[in-house]
Amino acid sequence: MTDTRFDVVGIGNAIVDVLGHASDSFLDVNDLTKGAMTLIDADAAERIYSRMGPAVECSGGSAANTIAGLASLGGRGAFVGKVRDDQLGAVFGHDIRALGVHFETPAATDGPATARCLVFVTPDAQRTLQTYLGACVNLGPDDIDEDLVAAAKVTYLEGYLWDPPQAKEAFRKAARVAEQAGRQVALSLSDPFCVDRHRGDFLELVENHVDILFANEDEVMSLYQVADFDAALQRVRGHCQIAALTRSEKGAVIVAGDEVHVLDAEPVEKVVDTTGAGDSYAAGFLWGLTQGMDLATCGRLGGVVAAEIIGHMGARPDIPLRQLVAERMG
Amino acid sequence: MTDTRFDVVGIGNAIVDVLGHASDSFLDVNDLTKGAMTLIDADAAERIYSRMGPAVECSGGSAANTIAGLASLGGRGAFVGKVRDDQLGAVFGHDIRALGVHFETPAATDGPATARCLVFVTPDAQRTLQTYLGACVNLGPDDIDEDLVAAAKVTYLEGYLWDPPQAKEAFRKAARVAEQAGRQVALSLSDPFCVDRHRGDFLELVENHVDILFANEDEVMSLYQVADFDAALQRVRGHCQIAALTRSEKGAVIVAGDEVHVLDAEPVEKVVDTTGAGDSYAAGFLWGLTQGMDLATCGRLGGVVAAEIIGHMGARPDIPLRQLVAERMG
Numbered sequence: 106m107t108d109t110r111f112d113v114v115g116i117g118n119a120i121v122d123v124l125g126h127a128s129d130s131f132l133d134v135n136d137l138t139k140g141a142m143t144l145i146d147a148d149a150a151e152r153i154y155s156r157m158g159p160a161v162e163c164s165g166g167s168a169a170n171t172i173a174g175l176a177s178l179g180g181r182g183a184f185v186g187k188v189r190d191d192q193l194g195a196v197f198g199h200d201i202r203a204l205g206v207h208f209e210t211p212a213a214t215d216g217p218a219t220a221r222c223l224v225f226v227t228p229d230a231q232r233t234l235q236t237y238l239g240a241c242v243n244l245g246p247d248d249i250d251e252d253l254v255a256a257a258k259v260t261y262l263e264g265y266l267w268d269p270p271q272a273k274e275a276f277r278k279a280a281r282v283a284e285q286a287g288r289q290v291a292l293s294l295s296d297p298f299c300v301d302r303h304r305g306d307f308l309e310l311v312e313n314h315v316d317i318l319f320a321n322e323d324e325v326m327s328l329y330q331v332a333d334f335d336a337a338l339q340r341v342r343g344h345c346q347i348a349a350l351t352r353s354e355k356g357a358v359i360v361a362g363d364e365v366h367v368l369d370a371e372p373v374e375k376v377v378d379t380t381g382a383g384d385s386y387a388a389g390f391l392w393g394l395t396q397g398m399d400l401a402t403c404g405r406l407g408g409v410v411a412a413e414i415i416g417h418m419g420a421r422p423d424i425p426l427r428q429l430v431a432e433r434m435g
Numbered sequence: 436m437t438d439t440r441f442d443v444v445g446i447g448n449a450i451v452d453v454l455g456h457a458s459d460s461f462l463d464v465n466d467l468t469k470g471a472m473t474l475i476d477a478d479a480a481e482r483i484y485s486r487m488g489p490a491v492e493c494s495g496g497s498a499a500n501t502i503a504g505l506a507s508l509g510g511r512g513a514f515v516g517k518v519r520d521d522q523l524g525a526v527f528g529h530d531i532r533a534l535g536v537h538f539e540t541p542a543a544t545d546g547p548a549t550a551r552c553l554v555f556v557t558p559d560a561q562r563t564l565q566t567y568l569g570a571c572v573n574l575g576p577d578d579i580d581e582d583l584v585a586a587a588k589v590t591y592l593e594g595y596l597w598d599p600p601q602a603k604e605a606f607r608k609a610a611r612v613a614e615q616a617g618r619q620v621a622l623s624l625s626d627p628f629c630v631d632r633h634r635g636d637f638l639e640l641v642e643n644h645v646d647i648l649f650a651n652e653d654e655v656m657s658l659y660q661v662a663d664f665d666a667a668l669q670r671v672r673g674h675c676q677i678a679a680l681t682r683s684e685k686g687a688v689i690v691a692g693d694e695v696h697v698l699d700a701e702p703v704e705k706v707v708d709t710t711g712a713g714d715s716y717a718a719g720f721l722w723g724l725t726q727g728m729d730l731a732t733c734g735r736l737g738g739v740v741a742a743e744i745i746g747h748m749g750a751r752p753d754i755p756l757r758q759l760v761a762e763r764m765g
Contacts, residue, residue, distance in 0.1 A: 158534075192521055
């Protein structure tokens, strides 16, 4: 295997989050499915935004959050995703580059605006996502730089990329290039509803192309259409080299062939906003993995990083994660 | 006095804050004056932003923060300020209207972009502001709706408005309309450096037009060019109907003719970011005043609201203030 310039290249939707508090009755009145990510068009985005309370804008996007977390841990990250050349696109580019991440996907000069995700955080710290994909629909295979993918130990793909039609082709190209270069391919299942939309494709990917799978309990159960976690665990075991399955306050299970780790959740003082919990778990895990750490340590790292993220509003770290991990992991 | 539709109309720079953490050495290397608000042009804004770490965007602006706080307390607020018809302008308009604030100043359709303030928060919770005024330079007397000003109990003006040249005329027009309608005029001195830039004008305003003055210790001492707080206190006493003078952890002094209140600071668990401390103090104070409360209660309300704001990143309330005040004030 040749030299790698990057630990992980993430490919995903380049999104700016618009975060606000909301009550459960607000979700009901506006017919929003709690806990889910729902795709909306530009008109619906305007309409729902106009009803939303005061908000804060933070760069987001699932794979982008993971790469941001990896970079904050000291990892060498790259990101591929499509913004427009507008103000929110500039914000997205600034925030990821400010962490030292390589981000050179050209911004679209026409077409829809930079993607936004309206994030409604309810008092139970659950988040409900309404995503306007905007410029993300213009991500295509041409945006995949083969040298970049070949130069990363891991290519990390978010399941949400299956939603914009062209991005799927970018996703497939990246996976192919990574495989040919002898690199690892990681996939996050993103969301149980996303799994519902694309189950057949995801099953094929997991069985044939994915080395490292990230899924939470609901997602992996949805993938195999089984009613309990253990049934899903038995199914996934044979397919991926590594599966990291997260279970919120019940901790996580890491399975890699015969090796199985059942890890407790890290303590959290107060859960404020679960946006980005899965993304940041993947950040910690992949950083550990690309540093050559054992799987149990990778799992703990994922838990430590996720615990930081859910303790405040927003999906990206509020403090340098390298420092946090040094304190927590000793 | 005729009926009032609004408790307070605020007139100020319409700004989106770009908030990030920074070290003291970052301020040194980039020649940023700690604790101050410095005006920068578009090129400098780009240059400094490119060196800034990951950030979060929140609507800001001094008087706008005050009106947002007033609305969150249940007060009837209006705001006059100039954005451009761009994405950050839409964010600013959304956030203030989402609080129920009347905001109908037409956005500029050409000229500079919506104003941004780069906010660097150091580990001591001090904030250093670099403001690109952008579209704010296009606020002028035509943007002052005389009926709106006449319909508000208090017209609240931020000292920063003295920076963009045309806005000064808008400021003077608003003060004149308010006086003629028998309303009160309030002024916030904004910043000791701002006082330095416009001392002569501010002295004339305070002596002849301002009924309610908000200033912190440094600002009021700068206004009168005296070296201790008490000297400034003795000077300001005769000029305004009411002066609310804030002193950070030393509390506040409210003076209105013979009436003087010396109030302790409200307890704060941890000071995270002092951005908006003065703005939110004015919000609490003016809400109390327009509800007919006594001055000591107004002062305490200011302190309670400011204590909430400095406990988190950003200059606007993170929770509905009406609820907070109900808990704290009993």
